[in-house]
Amino acid sequence: HCAVSPSSLMSAGWNRRTWLSAGGFTLIHSRARSRAPSHETAGKLMRSGEDKKAVVWIEGNIASGKTTCLEYFSKTSNLEVLTEPVSKWRNVRGHNPLALMYQDPERWGITLQTYVQLTMLDRHMSPMSAPVRMMERSIFSAKYIFVENLFRSGKMPEVDYAVLTEWFDWITTNISIPVDLIVYLQTSPQTCHERLMQRCREEEKVIPLEYLESTHQLYEDWLIKRSSFFLPAPVLVIPADQDLPNMLDRYEENRDKILTANNL
Ligand SMILES: Nc1ncnc2c1ncn2[C@@H]1O[C@H](COP(=O)(O)OP(=O)(O)O)[C@@H](O)[C@H]1O
Ligand SMILES: Cc1cn([C@H]2C[C@H](O)[C@@H](COP(=O)(O)O)O2)c(=O)[nH]c1=O
Numbered sequence: 150h151c152a153v154s155p156s157s158l159m160s161a162g163w164n165r166r167t168w169l170s171a172g173g174f175t176l177i178h179s180r181a182r183s184r185a186p187s188h189e190t191a192g193k194l195m196r197s198g199e200d201k202k203a204v205v206w207i208e209g210n211i212a213s214g215k216t217t218c219l220e221y222f223s224k225t226s227n228l229e230v231l232t233e234p235v236s237k238w239r240n241v242r243g244h245n246p247l248a249l250m251y252q253d254p255e256r257w258g259i260t261l262q263t264y265v266q267l268t269m270l271d272r273h274m275s276p277m278s279a280p281v282r283m284m285e286r287s288i289f290s291a292k293y294i295f296v297e298n299l300f301r302s303g304k305m306p307e308v309d310y311a312v313l314t315e316w317f318d319w320i321t322t323n324i325s326i327p328v329d330l331i332v333y334l335q336t337s338p339q340t341c342h343e344r345l346m347q348r349c350r351e352e353e354k355v356i357p358l359e360y361l362e363s364t365h366q367l368y369e370d371w372l373i374k375r376s377s378f379f380l381p382a383p384v385l386v387i388p389a390d391q392d393l394p395n396m397l398d399r400y401e402e403n404r405d406k407i408l409t410a411n412n413l
Pocket of ligand 1: 210347
């Protein structure tokens, strides 16, 4: 195993631009076709050659049906599906930060959310293998919904919130995280609570309805009222309290909009 550091490459005649390009990344100066105005992307790090592909985020409360939706679309050709890295949150080198967070949020909220932020960034930066990417949640909802919920409910110390916010702001200022469309599976907290109980994930058995009501409100403020945080793309709302056959009809109705998200 041979470690090559950026500084040794630089002294061998490489500059920052060639080093980044070799790793599949470039620094953006301006973009021919960009999702965001060029002042929002200029100077940011982004993966090369992926600005013509479409990126769709599937957002929604816990147990709203995101994974089920992704599973349905995964049979579509020319589309890749990225599920949330929950298995990593349940097992990092033998530790379970998701379970720890639910047991003692004041102590372990920062641990889980730091790891969620890292693993989400890793998902966003992974090379695209198809013209359309459908991804479960985002680094944005991790911050705007879950970190915010911990902090506002008094379960995250202000210093932990400040450190996570500094990290988040650095990442979103310096790295381009493309998105063309946000699909919001809009459910009632009651529906999520029923589905969560039915799914029966061990760590989540302690989640009360009130927790889902808070995260629901944060989602509504972000994606419907647009009153809380930066919204990086248009939002397609799909009412998702319906049974599965009805949901599949809703997905078919919206298939074209979703698959051509970068032409909206
Ligand atoms: N439309 C639906 N009607 C009834 N149950 C559903 C529906 N969609 C998903 N489920 C079930 O609800 C639970 C949570 O769904 P899941 O897709 O895992 O949600 P998420 O990924 O948003 O947490 C699962 O047991 C799933 O089978
Ligand atoms: C993004 C994010 C998630 N979580 C928790 C919430 C749930 O218990 C799981 C994700 O499950 P879902 O069924 O896919 O909604 O992870 C969290 O605590 N913090 C986060 O940032």
